[in-house]
Amino acid sequence: MTGERPAAQRRRRWLWPILIGTGLAAVIANLGFGAFDVGPDRVVAILFDHAGVDLGIEFTPREDAVVWSLRLPRLVLAFFVGAALGGTGAALQGLFRNPLADPQIIGLSGGAALGAGVVLAIGPGVLGRFGGPIGGFAGALGVALAVYTLARYEGRTEVVNLVLTGVAVSAVAGAAIGYLSVAVDTPRLQTALFWFLGSFTLSTWESARPTLLFVAVSLALLPRYATRLNLLLLGEAEARHLGVNVERVRTMLLVVIALGVGGAVAAAGIIGFVGLLAPHAVRLVTGPDHRYLLPASAVGGGVLVLIADLAARTLASPVEIPVGLLTALVGGPFFLWLLHRTRAEYGAWG
Amino acid sequence: MRRIASLAAALVVIVAACGGDDTSDTVTETTPAPATTTTSTTQAPTTTTTEPMTDGVTFVGADGAETVITDTSRIVSLNGDITEILFELGVGDQVVGVDVTTTYPPEALQLGPPLPPARGFLTAEPVIALDPTLVIGDAQIGPAEVVDQIRSAGIPVALIELQTTLEGIRTKIETVAMIVGEEEAGAALADRVDAEVAEATELAATAAEQPGVAFVYARGPEALLLFGPGSPTSALIAGANATDTVLGPPVGPLTPEALAAANPEVFVTTADALGSLGGPDAFFELPGVAQTTAGENRSLLVYDDALFLGFGPRTGEALKAFVLDLHPELADNS
Numbered sequence: 171m172t173g174e175r176p177a178a179q180r181r182r183r184w185l186w187p188i189l190i191g192t193g194l195a196a197v198i199a200n201l202g203f204g205a206f207d208v209g210p211d212r213v214v215a216i217l218f219d220h221a222g223v224d225l226g227i228e229f230t231p232r233e234d235a236v237v238w239s240l241r242l243p244r245l246v247l248a249f250f251v252g253a254a255l256g257g258t259g260a261a262l263q264g265l266f267r268n269p270l271a272d273p274q275i276i277g278l279s280g281g282a283a284l285g286a287g288v289v290l291a292i293g294p295g296v297l298g299r300f301g302g303p304i305g306g307f308a309g310a311l312g313v314a315l316a317v318y319t320l321a322r323y324e325g326r327t328e329v330v331n332l333v334l335t336g337v338a339v340s341a342v343a344g345a346a347i348g349y350l351s352v353a354v355d356t357p358r359l360q361t362a363l364f365w366f367l368g369s370f371t372l373s374t375w376e377s378a379r380p381t382l383l384f385v386a387v388s389l390a391l392l393p394r395y396a397t398r399l400n401l402l403l404l405g406e407a408e409a410r411h412l413g414v415n416v417e418r419v420r421t422m423l424l425v426v427i428a429l430g431v432g433g434a435v436a437a438a439g440i441i442g443f444v445g446l447l448a449p450h451a452v453r454l455v456t457g458p459d460h461r462y463l464l465p466a467s468a469v470g471g472g473v474l475v476l477i478a479d480l481a482a483r484t485l486a487s488p489v490e491i492p493v494g495l496l497t498a499l500v501g502g503p504f505f506l507w508l509l510h511r512t513r514a515e516y517g518a519w520g
Numbered sequence: 521m522r523r524i525a526s527l528a529a530a531l532v533v534i535v536a537a538c539g540g541d542d543t544s545d546t547v548t549e550t551t552p553a554p555a556t557t558t559t560s561t562t563q564a565p566t567t568t569t570t571e572p573m574t575d576g577v578t579f580v581g582a583d584g585a586e587t588v589i590t591d592t593s594r595i596v597s598l599n600g601d602i603t604e605i606l607f608e609l610g611v612g613d614q615v616v617g618v619d620v621t622t623t624y625p626p627e628a629l630q631l632g633p634p635l636p637p638a639r640g641f642l643t644a645e646p647v648i649a650l651d652p653t654l655v656i657g658d659a660q661i662g663p664a665e666v667v668d669q670i671r672s673a674g675i676p677v678a679l680i681e682l683q684t685t686l687e688g689i690r691t692k693i694e695t696v697a698m699i700v701g702e703e704e705a706g707a708a709l710a711d712r713v714d715a716e717v718a719e720a721t722e723l724a725a726t727a728a729e730q731p732g733v734a735f736v737y738a739r740g741p742e743a744l745l746l747f748g749p750g751s752p753t754s755a756l757i758a759g760a761n762a763t764d765t766v767l768g769p770p771v772g773p774l775t776p777e778a779l780a781a782a783n784p785e786v787f788v789t790t791a792d793a794l795g796s797l798g799g800p801d802a803f804f805e806l807p808g809v810a811q812t813t814a815g816e817n818r819s820l821l822v823y824d825d826a827l828f829l830g831f832g833p834r835t836g837e838a839l840k841a842f843v844l845d846l847h848p849e850l851a852d853n854s
Binding site for chain 1: 633635641643644645646648649651663665666668669672673674
């Protein structure tokens with residue numbers, strides 16, 4: 171926008187170098203550290219070797235297999251799941267005009283987990299490996315539409331309504347998944363607890379590919395709505411006057427968000443608070459303009475989950491901590507602070 | 521912003537390209553998991569087929585995966601009973617890692633920290649970090665994705681069929697022996713175990729009475745299980761000339777109703793299970809236990825987990841102890 175203060179532009183100049191620098195460091199660390207340690211120099215050598223460049227650094231075939239076949243799919247999946255959560259979180263906050271909107275808190279992740287769980291329980295059939303993400307998408311979309319309808323009041327979603335609707339939906343989804351894990355003898359559901367807490371332990375290229383597709387489509391479409399989300403920030407009536415087809419944008423955006431959340435949850439389970447932490451951190455630098463906020467939140471969410479997964483694999487090695495526990499540990503207190511601030515801003519609940 | 525969008529698009533292409541590398545694996549990987557659970561519970565006479573090769577052994581595992589084993593110099597065992605068999609076969613010095621279900625022999629416990637519990641929470645990297653040339657486990661090892669991950673690091677993983685009958689111990693021993701290329705030692709070990717089991721069952725057959733027995737397993741007071749017909753313990757109970765009074769499935773939840781229906785004269789459990797409950801007193805206070813005949817008489821037999829549930833080299837020994845506990849009057853004849 172033309173009337174912007176130069177300070178904001180100056181700040182923004184640092185955003186991408188910081189994000190990319192942190193991201194690359196996280197990539198090297200993720201590929202190198204673990205129960206089986208590979209030095210950073212050899213990680214770089216292995217990556218270049220696969221690109222056809224010989225750096226002259228020796229590495230063993232086993233190190234190559236661990237980095238390339240074991241950790242790389244996990245890393246790529248973790249980044250894209252984080253990107254889906256960060257990007258959709260930013261979009262949800264804009265769409266609901268509510269700083270507390272997050273895929274997990276408003277129940278989308280729970281709905282996606284239930285949808286994917288139901289597909290796994292009855293068997294994906296012809297859907298094959300796409301069954302999980304498709305079920306996740308359906309669950310997330312159902313919840314998104316329900317929450318949007320239930321939590322709105324006079325053109326605005328009330329904070330309390332939104333959060334409480336999410337609580338109720340998550341509770342129902344959790345109970346239903348618990349029931350499935352007891353009633354159905356499916357190996358994947360037997361590890362439901364681990365999955366429910368969010369984990370990348372089971373990542374292989376085969377299991378990751380459908381999710382990557384869903385998330386990629388969602389992330390490619392999200393920035394198209396940036397300008398319209400900016401106009402929606404002015405208020406629905408104002409946006410309508412400026413030529414935005416509000417109903418249509420809302421429906422389409424919820425579909426795009428559900429694609430991302432459904433794909434992410436189907437592969438990694440419920441990883442909470444990324445959709446809050448990443449957009450709010452990025453917003454401090456970019457300001458509220460969705461043209462910058464959406465892509466930066468996605469990349470920021472990806473980097474955040476990379477760091478969280480590194481901690482999940484290494485803190486209690488050789489035992490892995492579910493990554494969702496770690497994001498909740500950081501995100502929970504942040505959410506409380508945000509809740510407090512939001513209340514102060516609105517003056518009272520609602 | 522268009523630049524960033526195209527950057528994201530480029531990333532997607534790269535990812536798709538990376539993923540494309542191993543499309544050929546898809547066919548082999550979609551078949552395994554579900555089929556094996558059915559074969560193992562229905563106890564079809566082993567489906568593993570083997571053919572010795574000049575440069576290694578080709579083994580078709582319980583998960584349907586074909587594994588070529590050329591090097592057994594560094595073995596990781598994911599089951600306690602398999603560890604015992606490996607040591608009995610004389611290849612214990614080639615074992616470089618075991619999981620937490622391994623409690624015997626003592627040498628196996630000197631190998632450093634055991635791998636995390638195999639069932640449900642096995643992760644690939646601690647296994648790969650041991651730099652094994654061969655990983656052996658049974659059909660319950662999982663999740664399947666983790667097995668795939670270990671294989672993707674170029675390490676053969678041989679998963680052998682579960683055995684839930686006394687006759688199946690021979691198959692298990694011979695399969696492990698074949699995998700590590702010790703067929704002769706395997707046949708000798710299987711003969712020895714068969715002879716010991718036969719001695720114990722023949723002794724038990726001379727008993728006049730068949731006491732009613734129920735096997736209880738627990739991992740804490742919240743996870744109580746009652747093993748019934750079709751389970752390994754049921755085979756031991758039958759071998760000891762006793763009656764398994766549990767009506768339910770091979771492994772079912774322990775409820776007061778199920779206990780009342782079984783009404784055993786003797787409870788059997790393992791040391792770890794009893795420990796997880798907090799001892800015998802806690803066991804007899806479980807709902808429904810006191811109302812059974814065994815509960816009234818406080819009749820409870822406790823055995824070492826690996827010894828009793830292992831179905832391996834020591835099963836003859838375990839069965840004999842079980843027979844003498846159930847039929848004390850036979851002690852003079854043995």
